[in-house]
Amino acid sequence: MTTGPSAQFSDSVVEDLTPLAKAVHREYTRSMSLSVDQADVKYAVITRYASRTRRRIMGILYTLMSLVSLVSCGIAPDAQSGGDMRRDVARELPLDEWVTDDDGIDYAAGDKTDWKKVVIPRNGTLFLEVAVDEKAATVDVGLFDRYGRLLLSKTRPSGTTEHVLFEGEVTQGNYFVRISARKSEDKSVYSIRASMQGGYGVGDIPRPE
Ligand SMILES: [Ca+2]
Numbered sequence: 001m002t003t004g005p006s007a008q009f010s011d012s013v014v015e016d017l018t019p020l021a022k023a024v025h026r027e028y029t030r031s032m033s034l035s036v037d038q039a040d041v042k043y044a045v046i047t048r049y050a051s052r053t054r055r056r057i058m059g060i061l062y063t064l065m066s067l068v069s070l071v072s073c074g075i076a077p078d079a080q081s082g083g084d085m086r087r088d089v090a091r092e093l094p095l096d097e098w099v100t101d102d103d104g105i106d107y108a109a110g111d112k113t114d115w116k117k118v119v120i121p122r123n124g125t126l127f128l129e130v131a132v133d134e135k136a137a138t139v140d141v142g143l144f145d146r147y148g149r150l151l152l153s154k155t156r157p158s159g160t161t162e163h164v165l166f167e168g169e170v171t172q173g174n175y176f177v178r179i180s181a182r183k184s185e186d187k188s189v190y191s192i193r194a195s196m197q198g199g200y201g202v203g204d205i206p207r208p209e
Contacts, residue, residue: 085113101191117174125198126196132163144176
């Protein structure tokens with residue numbers, strides 16, 4: 001196939017290559033293919049590294065964002081109130097019975113406020129008594145009517161063992177009691193009694209030590 005002067009020339013060039021030149025040519029070809037392979041490997045490594053770094057950066061950013069949102073919001077005061085954190089979900093109290101709320105209130109744990117409902121069967125006087133177990137806690141107690149108007153409010157200050165006592169004229173219908181921790185460190189189990197029979201301290205709830 002290779003005829004003519006130019007073909008003869010090419011053949012003769014290859015033929016004329018000395019063994020040394022052939023070796024150099026072979027080595028050059030090998031090193032070229034080698035560097036292409038190495039470049040592929042390097043490219044793969046870099047790609048893997050870049051994606052790992054990207055994932056790591058995204059992870060760090062996500063963690064930072066979560067931390068920022070936690071720090072800025074904290075735990076919502078009533079996130080863990082046990083389902084009675086608002087007047088519309090108040091838990092009904094039976095009349096004339098001491099009822100102990102074992103979860104109590106715990107501001108820092110997201111249980112700042114509890115609401116109780118008292119169903120008043122007839123017009124008369126309501127006696128309400130709240131015994132707070134934890135002497136150190138400051139606890140606010142409020143009595144509300146069915147429209148959410150505050151009728152009476154009292155505070156059981158820290159450092160006392162006195163019960164909170166309310167007495168007020170009521171008419172037939174629903175009333176609500178709000179028990180809430182004042183400060184972030186305040187927490188306590190408490191007991192509560194609503195009665196229309198008069199007086200306080202009926203029952204055997206001991207005063208806190
Ligand atoms: Ca509670």
